[in-house]
Amino acid sequence: MDSTKFDFSTRAIHHGYEPGNEQGSLNPPIYLTSTFAFDTAEEGGEMFTGEREGHFYSRISNPTLDHLEQRIASLEGAEAGLCAASGMGAITSTLWSFLSAGDEIIADKTLYGCTFAFMAHGLPRFGVKVTLVDFTDADNLAAAISDQTKVVYFETPANPNNRLVDIAAVSEIAHSVGAKVIVDNTYATPVITRPIAHGADIVVHSATKFLSGHGDVIAGLIVGSKEDMTHVRLVGLKDMTGAVMSPLTAMLLLRGIKTLELRVARHCESAGKVAAFLEAHPAVKSVSYPGLASFAQADLARRQMAMFGGMIPFEVVGGKAGGIAMMNRLNLITRAVSLGDAESLIQHPASMTHATYTREEREKHGIAEGLVRLSVGLEGVQDLIDDLQTALNAHNQFAA
């Protein structure tokens, strides 16, 4: 069956798998095996040199992962995909594959906490120059870029504050010096934005989040050209990080991705209502949601996003103490890091996911101390609004 012409959800359910090839099994079998038998010793040798195709060791490839790799590549509109053990495994395996001592990476100034730590404290130890600039104005990248720049890296929307980056504008500048553009698409998912279509070369994901959608795995995915994915597979993933996904995890992701479009649509619909509610509440100081008319980059959001996402960063009156007190008054919304799950989750970036930045770095990088980050789940939206309202109404009296 050629599924390439099908709709997004059809491919999310069928692409890359034929039940007839697996005794009619509706779902792909879980190939829980580390190694694969060779018919002859010569055939084994040929697989190691790449003369013969086939699976020979699950750190390099595995049939269950293969289905997932084809599926995510199709959904992102890329040639090829690759699985990794975590989002950080995907990010580091990719960057180790393309950077050497003496090279430069230029990244946007707002990054997920552990990605920031890898850039600020990891890569420089190995002689890679790391430059962080504000990509919301692409001229900043144009001013910083040089022939030394091998990779340009960013998130859009960025974790935790939803800043957007114009993928096409940044890609054009990066490509003028031959740099690779790597986009972390964890927040948007391919339902909302497909960065390859806007000019990016490689997309990385924390599949722990919306792609899995059920809070039961840690996982990463990567997509790009066949050539780039083979390079990351055989260099960064195989020899440098070894951050390989388990076939059990691949099965859970294949299951989660079947409902990705449905789930993301619901996350977005509810988040739009919750964002409007928050913005109107007197105890809320500011809300940064791409679907709001007040959003600083509303035009870019409409150009680059099919929907506006499930994440709402906001600040309540009273700064950090106010935010923490409000969080502690919630009954339904769960105090936890991570995002994109069926359960609504709320966390405080400055003390949690972005505690890898110093206070001074957070100030420089635009991550407010009082910011709280809400991942709007799939519960009934009125129940979520009621929970927030109770917490905020009490807060209002307390603050006033």
Ligand SMILES: *Cc1c(COP(=O)(O)O)cnc(C)c1O
């Ligand atoms: C969570 C997250 C990561 C890291 O992913 P893990 O699966 O936790 O390793 C990377 N980027 C973004 C934007 C994230 O939200």
